[in-house]
Amino acid sequence: MSLGSILVIDDEPLMRLSMVDALQAIGYEVRDASTGNEGLDKVRKGRFDVVITDLRLPGADGLEIVQTCKKHHPSTEVILITAHGSVDTAVQAMKHGAYDYITKPFSMEELLLIVERVSKVVVLQKENRELREELEQKFSFGGIIGKNRRMQEVLEKVKIVSSTDATVLVYGESGTGKELIANAIHRNSPRSQHALIKVSCAALPETLLEAELFGHEKGAFTGALKQRRGRFELAHQGTLFLDEIGEISPLVQIKLLRVLQERQFERVGGNETIEVDVRVVCATQKNLKREVEQGRFREDLYYRLNVVPVQIPPMRERKEDVFVIAEHLLQRLAMRNQQEPKQFSRQAKEVLMRYSFPGNVRELENTVERAVALAQNADEVQAWDLCGQSHCSYRSGGEPQAGCGFCEELQPGKKSQRGNGETLAVARERFERVHIIDILNQTGWSKTMAAKVLGLSRKSLWEKCKRYDISSVDEPEEGQTL
Ligand SMILES: Nc1ncnc2c1ncn2[C@@H]1O[C@H](COP(=O)(O)OP(=O)(O)OP(=O)(O)O)[C@@H](O)[C@H]1O
Ligand SMILES: [Mg+2]
Incomplete structure (x- = not known):
């Protein structure tokens, strides 16, 4: 599989061919051009991940190549080759959107290192874009996921x-x-x-x-x-x-x-x-x-x-959205910090799925943002990053921290919500509530179907929803739905 497509523009044949060979040897798909105008033509017609161009060329120069590239294919990244002494122009080109520059003379290893770095960024941007587009099409409208x-x-x-x-x-x-x-x-x-x-x-x-x-x-x-x-x-x-x-x-x-x-x-x-x-x-x-x-x-x-x-x-009644929104936030934060997106550890995913998020999406946003900051350079966001307390019980396996909603709510068998001192009636109610929401989710919130599955009359389901404050009781007025 190709690592990506690259266009090399240089008028010095030896230089151009060595670059083409070196890049092809490690798996890039490479095209080349020997003048500025030929380069411009190929940039306009083709879609390359990366363009490597000499700054000084016969015909159009490197600066024009950068500008044309950014105009026609903004996602293509350009690396400039400059002679000693033309660094100022290279800096100017970077202002126009070139990704980086390399000064002559350079070794092929130096070039390959830069190309590898740029390609990673290009691939990442492509993935982000695709993910965003997919999200936009399927599960989102106007930023609402x-x-x-x-x-x-x-x-x-x-x-x-x-x-x-x-x-x-x-x-x-x-x-x-x-x-x-x-x-x-x-x-x-x-x-x-x-x-x-x-x-x-x-x-x-x-x-x-x-x-x-x-x-x-x-x-x-x-x-x-x-x-x-x-x-x-x-x-x-x-x-x-x-x-x-x-x-x-x-x-x-x-x-x-x-x-x-x-x-x-x-x-x-x-x-x-x-x-x-x-x-x-x-x-x-x-x-x-x-x-x-x-x-x-x-x-x-x-x-x-x-x-x-x-x-x-509310968030607790649409658990499947917790993860979609959390993933979206990871992508967004990664883009903002120009980093590769982090992943949630298995335990962190479990925590996200089980926590009730009383502050809804806003709390989820704050939680993920804080967790990403705490996870620093690690690839994975851990459960204790989500909780945010330095002595989180997930890290130590100990008692939940006082005042930490996450730990108190989620640690199995902890005092605050379950286990010790809870009567059977309270435990049953807690279970009933969660179970009703699960079934409603499975039946697409059709109360008739849910009542059937649960073995309840519609009226008792309605009463239970009201008692447990499950929001579907607020049916729109008849004749007023769009
Ligand atoms: N479905 C969603 N997808 C993505 N982001 C969301 C979604 N719902 C809410 N958010 C984000 O969560 C945050 C809170 O949303 P918003 O301010 O619209 O809530 P609200 O209902 O007006 O809250 P409040 O009642 O406290 O004013 C915002 O940053 C918003 O972008
Ligand atoms: Mg508001």
């Missing part, structure tokens, strides 16, 4: 809804990717050339939130020294992302309802009616339906917002 059946449905829904103007309400625990979904919807919508404006509704007290959303006139309240446009105005023709929508007060709820119905509002302290064209995407960690039932959220507003509900399952 999801192999799990329910996540695939989420991605499909997000894809479809992006091209419309429908209001989307994203449900999910903290760190599940609600904002990521809002970003994807906007970026893939016809409004992508306009602004995506984000407001965290929980961060501000009522009056400030009102002014933030709708703007205010000069003198509307103490401190309102000049007129200010609100987020709805700023998002005109674009998208407004209202995060933590479950937190807004009754007064803001009324104003919001009116904008959604009539696309009009007045600034705080103003009379002028302002019309806007805004697409709204909201997110909440709360069960908004329950908020309505308990009188904390207006029902009419709920229906205006819940046009397309998107429910993101």
